[in-house]
Amino acid sequence: MDGDVGSTGNGRVVSVNVGRRVPRRRASLPSTAIDKQPVDRIDVRDPGPKRGGLGSGAVGDEIGDPRHHGGRLQAVYAYPAEDRQWWAEQIGRPIAAGAFGENLTTEGVEMTHALVxxxxxxxxxxxxxxxPRIPCATFAEHMGVPRWVRRFADEGRTGAYLSVVTPGTVEVGAPVQVERPDHDIDLVTLFRAFSGEAEVMRRVVAARVIDAEVQRDLERSLARRGG
Structure with missing residues (x-):
């Protein structure tokens, strides 16, 4: 990073949520803890690596499929109440806080264009x-909405996976102070790179602002495509 371009502090946490593992409809599939339930507060910490680590960065939150969820880069998942309400209007039913599997439901925090x-x-x-969050079959099964993975991906309202730099306690009503770095790679851009858009992949790789592990994965993907 070349520094930050300013701080904002108008957001707040309106719900903190944790989940317990439950069986999937098909016994052969991994269990799921996607349906998070509100609590008063959560302690957050770095859970370590995806394999062999603590799973979720939120103490008391469980991970149904640790092969694909949890770990350092997916320690805490945040989703904005504004986007949840937008989706509720699109599908014609209310969506409760935590129903997207988010640990933090926020208000007044820009997320689609949050900068990496x-x-x-x-x-x-x-x-x-x-x-960004990549929608999966578990998410689609949980929502029960036709073509949910495609609809969610097309909108780009992905929410944000967060790592834990400093552990602490997050309570309902906590303000969110944001410090923005000096580049233009936001979550929706990174989502497009993950989706295989070659030009966007090259742009993200050239910027060198993403986590080293993610950087290596994108570089390998580009190499397989011939650069």
């Missing part, structure tokens, strides 16, 4: 914006 590497001070914790 943003630092969020929430309570006494500091979180870092890392990667």
């Amino acid at each position: 590497g943003e630092l969020w001070t929430v309570g006494d914790a500091v979180l870092r914006v890392e990667v």
